[in-house]
Amino acid sequence: MSIPNCQTTEDVAAGIRRRVFLHSMRNNGGYLSQACSAAESLALLYNEVLKLGEPTLPKVPLPFAGVPSAHNPDAFTGAGYHGPFAPEYDRFIISPAHYALVIYSALIQMGRMDEHALDHFNRDGGSVEMIGAEHSPGMEVTTGSLAQGLSMGSGIAWARKRKGEPGKVWVYMSDGEFQEGQTWETLAAMSYHNIDNIRVIVDVNRQQCDGAMSSVLDLGDLPARVAAFGATTCSINGHDLEAMRDAANSAEPGKPLVILANTSPFQGMPYLQKRFPRLHYVRFKSKAEREEMQTAIAADLGVDLAEI
Amino acid sequence: MVELVNRPYAKAFETFATARPEVLCLSADLTSSCEVDGFRDRHPDQFLSLGMAEQNMLSFAGGLAMQGFRPFLHTFSVFLYRRAYDQLINSIAYSNRKVRLMGFLPGITTPGGITHQAIEDISVMRAIPNMTILETGDATEVETVLEVADAIDGPVYVRVLRGEVPRLFSTPFEFNKLRTLSEGDDVLVVTSGVCTEEALRAAEPLKARNVGVHHLHVSTLKPFDRDGLIKAARGKKGIVTLENHTIVGGLGSLVAEILAEEGLGVRLKRLGLQDTFAHGASKPYLMKKYGLDASALTNAIGQLLGRDLDIADAEFETARLDAVHSAQKAEAL
Numbered sequence: 001m002s003i004p005n006c007q008t009t010e011d012v013a014a015g016i017r018r019r020v021f022l023h024s025m026r027n028n029g030g031y032l033s034q035a036c037s038a039a040e041s042l043a044l045l046y047n048e049v050l051k052l053g054e055p056t057l058p059k060v061p062l063p064f065a066g067v068p069s070a071h072n073p074d075a076f077t078g079a080g081y082h083g084p085f086a087p088e089y090d091r092f093i094i095s096p097a098h099y100a101l102v103i104y105s106a107l108i109q110m111g112r113m114d115e116h117a118l119d120h121f122n123r124d125g126g127s128v129e130m131i132g133a134e135h136s137p138g139m140e141v142t143t144g145s146l147a148q149g150l151s152m153g154s155g156i157a158w159a160r161k162r163k164g165e166p167g168k169v170w171v172y173m174s175d176g177e178f179q180e181g182q183t184w185e186t187l188a189a190m191s192y193h194n195i196d197n198i199r200v201i202v203d204v205n206r207q208q209c210d211g212a213m214s215s216v217l218d219l220g221d222l223p224a225r226v227a228a229f230g231a232t233t234c235s236i237n238g239h240d241l242e243a244m245r246d247a248a249n250s251a252e253p254g255k256p257l258v259i260l261a262n263t264s265p266f267q268g269m270p271y272l273q274k275r276f277p278r279l280h281y282v283r284f285k286s287k288a289e290r291e292e293m294q295t296a297i298a299a300d301l302g303v304d305l306a307e308i
Numbered sequence: 309m310v311e312l313v314n315r316p317y318a319k320a321f322e323t324f325a326t327a328r329p330e331v332l333c334l335s336a337d338l339t340s341s342c343e344v345d346g347f348r349d350r351h352p353d354q355f356l357s358l359g360m361a362e363q364n365m366l367s368f369a370g371g372l373a374m375q376g377f378r379p380f381l382h383t384f385s386v387f388l389y390r391r392a393y394d395q396l397i398n399s400i401a402y403s404n405r406k407v408r409l410m411g412f413l414p415g416i417t418t419p420g421g422i423t424h425q426a427i428e429d430i431s432v433m434r435a436i437p438n439m440t441i442l443e444t445g446d447a448t449e450v451e452t453v454l455e456v457a458d459a460i461d462g463p464v465y466v467r468v469l470r471g472e473v474p475r476l477f478s479t480p481f482e483f484n485k486l487r488t489l490s491e492g493d494d495v496l497v498v499t500s501g502v503c504t505e506e507a508l509r510a511a512e513p514l515k516a517r518n519v520g521v522h523h524l525h526v527s528t529l530k531p532f533d534r535d536g537l538i539k540a541a542r543g544k545k546g547i548v549t550l551e552n553h554t555i556v557g558g559l560g561s562l563v564a565e566i567l568a569e570e571g572l573g574v575r576l577k578r579l580g581l582q583d584t585f586a587h588g589a590s591k592p593y594l595m596k597k598y599g600l601d602a603s604a605l606t607n608a609i610g611q612l613l614g615r616d617l618d619i620a621d622a623e624f625e626t627a628r629l630d631a632v633h634s635a636q637k638a639e640a641l
Binding site for chain 2: 067143147154155160162163182193
């Protein structure tokens with residue numbers, strides 16, 4: 001990859017948390033806990049694991065160019081921030097589209113997007129949508145109706161294998177998606193068809209919109225369930241980079257690889273624990289509440305309050 | 309006597325797909341029911357079995373299409389849009405993927421009852437942006453629809469006829485063009501799918517009573533040959549649509565929309581399922597019961613013309629083609 005990059009993966013993870021925090025404070029709310037749980041996984045992927053070419057879209061995000069159709073040659077997807085489609089490069093499918101702010105922050109931290117790209121976040125007529133659309137930076141397909149990313153990624157992987165392409169397909173998922181039946185349909189299909197060029201990282205933060213998964217629809221022994229479907233399954237600490245590196249290298253021939261990254265929804269921002277179990281989207285009910293959180297998390301992250 | 313063709317889709321698909329390596333045949337456990345079992349056995353490299361898991365199959369197909377393959381999905385019509393509607397929208401239609409949804413046993417052509425009868429598929433599919441809808445009405449259209457569907461830049465849903473299929477037409481499926489089967493001055497009859505064969509049974513008795521029928525067969529439902537319809541509708545005393553589908557949202561509705569927008573002011577009768585579910589029984593039984601047959605058509609024409617046409621069922625029988633069709637119930641699912 002020709003993008004100059006001297007950051008450690010730890011630095012990238014810290015940068016993701018810092019950017020998501022600053023943006024959420026400046027905009028009176030945001031998907032903070034997803035930055036806490038996902039920072040290390042995404043930092044590792046973008047900084048070390050994914051084989052991506054240089055971005056093909058401008059660093060400053062383009063306005064929305066209209067929905068895809070046979071009559072709209074201008075439509076584009078956010079895949080351009082992951083570089084060109086070429087046999088040797090990986091594809092990266094992000095299934096939980098509500099992690100968009102975290103993804104954008106990662107792309108900025110990696111130098112794939114402009115430092116001020118978040119100024120375009122959630123602006124009418126822009127492409128940097130609050131819930132990532134397929135034209136939003138980093139989004140390659142339409143996800144967000146959960147569990148479809150894995151199926152589409154499997155189709156892409158099968159096709160790439162058939163064509164003999166060395167590039168892999170990585171899929172980022174949230175653990176809530178294992179409540180959807182489609183996820184299990186896909187695991188069965190991946191195993192049956194020996195789709196072994198796909199790598200799945202799941203943010204197992206045990207949180208969903210209604211609160212803790214244990215209070216909504218608990219998935220029991222998720223590693224055993226996934227393994228029973230025939231995937232090579234690694235259940236590791238999602239904040240332990242060394243464990244994640246080992247897991248990323250543990251694919252076996254003939255089998256899909258599923259890495260269950262067990263994470264904390266307040267990793268790096270312990271103050272957020274006070275909000276448990278309502279962590280899906282953090283907003284503030286009062287100025288005082290906001291200031292208390294701002295001061296506490298800024299201290300956690302080593303952010304200068306003047307930056308906000 | 310009309311020629312009956314045995315399993316026209318089986319042969320047509322094999323010829324079509326083997327000449328195009330980027331075409332993939334996907335199936336969801338109804339491989340022989342969709343006449344692609346021979347293809348599976350002879351061309352396993354172009355065949356993908358995805359099991360009884362339509363949600364995954366549709367999204368998976370979206371991924372295949374992204375990589376330049378052109379997946380043709382084979383299952384019963386109902387299973388392509390009911391259970392997997394969200395996948396159809398988000399993994400296929402929005403992104404305008406070249407995925408071809410080959411729907412078998414449309415409408416009441418299956419004895420499978422509510423769970424198997426796609427009676428609102430056209431209505432649902434019409435509402436989806438980027439979607440193209442084709443419907444075959446005879447063996448020639450079944451044989452020639454594949455190339456038409458494959459040429460479309462975007463997703464395509466096709467209602468396919470299987471088993472013993474009559475050959476009504478001598479020219480191939482032509483995209484977005486109405487077929488003129490007769491020209492007359494009194495009424496316009498617009499039919500699609502298996503209902504076209506049924507309407508043809510009424511041609512002789514109507515002719516014998518000096519009723520001038522302009523008969524159009526529709527094989528492209530979306531987009532629609534608007535100009536062809538307007539031209540034929542102008543000056544008629546009435547219009548009848550006849551479809552193997554609910555009258556809500558399908559052929560009858562789209563004809564009504566065009567007539568209203570053009571301000572033609574011609575009376576319209578929509579024949580088809582009258583906003584009701586059907587049930588499991590033979591095709592001839594259901595067509596009679598729900599008013600999708602030749603007798604329902606001539607009654608509607610009589611009402612529009614203010615005439616009692618007095619056609620006995622025996623007169624239709626002379627033109628009846630489905631001595632073999634009645635055996636189709638036995639093939640079940």
